[in-house]
């Protein structure tokens with residue numbers, strides 16, 4: 001029998017909108033969950049977002065104060081899609097209320113906040129989910145499976161780069177993302193958190209030490225006069241303010257099992273728009289996935305195929321959750337579909353009490369690596385990345 005699940009969403013910006021739409025899609029995409037998410041209440045201080053919550057997204061109630069989401073007895077699980085500086089206080093309030101949450105990355109503004117959230121959820125016995133959406137790309141799932149089954153031999157090195165242009169215009173608004181207090185790190189927390197998680201996800205191994213370099217290329221931006229969603233254009237004042245966190249990062253890294261790797265990320269590239277690439281190299285082959293061609297996996301396995309370079313393995317019904325979204329191979333999935341997969345994993349975790357989705361422990365691990373990268377760049381030396389004590393999901397299950 002189909003069960004209703006009372007959902008609250010904190011913040012209706014870019015991610016809040018995707019989370020809300022993802023919950024609504026579950027009965028269509030994952031009917032076997034036998035769940036009908038009920039969008040009970042959304043909290044956002046911006047009036048137009050409250051109106052959108054009611055009129056576009058179908059929430060029963062829209063409020064300004066997130067406490068009303070957590071305190072609502074009809075809310076059984078919630079999404080935390082606020083700017084980073086609010087993650088900690090909202091998550092700790094959810095933990096206190098005993099409510100499971102799906103939180104966006106980076107989880108908090110530093111590793112200490114991430115740790116408190118992950119440990120708090122663990123102590124309260126709560127399942128969690130984290131917005132590491134690129135894990136759910138079917139081609140990335142296939143890459144992980146190929147590594148896990150040994151098709152690439154012993155993995156020697158990994159290369160991940162996430163080069164974006166969302167902040168490349170110098171007249172882009174000085175939103176919360178450029179404030180140390182409100183965002184924490186810059187591109188390290190924003191994109192590199194995905195990069196670290198992806199590298200750990202496809203290799204099944206933890207990053208253990210890093211040597212980082214960071215820089216800021218656009219040091220001032222105009223102060224916005226109006227609220228926007230994501231990186232959208234807004235009305236600007238003629239006053240500027242300082243960019244307080246980094247635009248660019250490059251990293252050398254070591255992993256468990258002797259793997260080494262490099263990471264690079266920029267938010268101010270002029271050219272690539274969202275060029276997110278993962279390459280895994282092993283003694284018997286290598287694989288490469290790019291968000292620009294998400295349905296393709298570039299692959300070479302020694303002794304298979306023409307063996308003169310990569311061939312393109314195309315994703316189909318057998319890969320990840322592709323078949324949920326398209327009934328035939330060769331079709332495309334969207335970024336938003338990755339959030340539906342995440343919603344399904346979160347809701348499954350809530351219904352079964354078993355952690356299925358990327359966890360707060362995974363987010364703590366990424367935050368610890370991010371913090372080590374920033375510290376290493378400041379100190380100009382290698383920094384160890386500590387292991388975390390909360391449950392993580394990136395390691396390959398023991399057969």
Ligand SMILES: NC(=O)c1ccc[n+]([C@@H]2O[C@H](COP(=O)([O-])OP(=O)(O)OC[C@H]3O[C@@H](n4cnc5c(N)ncnc54)[C@H](O)[C@@H]3O)[C@@H](O)[C@H]2O)c1
Pocket residue numbers: 010011012013014015016043044045046049064065066081082083084086104105106131132133190227228229230231
């Ligand atoms: N998983 C991903 O790929 C991905 C992509 C983009 C953003 N994010 C993460 O999602 C989070 C939100 O980013 P976004 O792009 O949606 O930002 P956004 O700027 O589009 O939205 C932020 C929203 O928070 C609201 N807000 C501000 N103060 C609030 C308060 N006190 N209570 C409740 N709501 C409040 C704003 O009104 C706005 O609607 C960030 O942590 C970000 O890093 C993740």
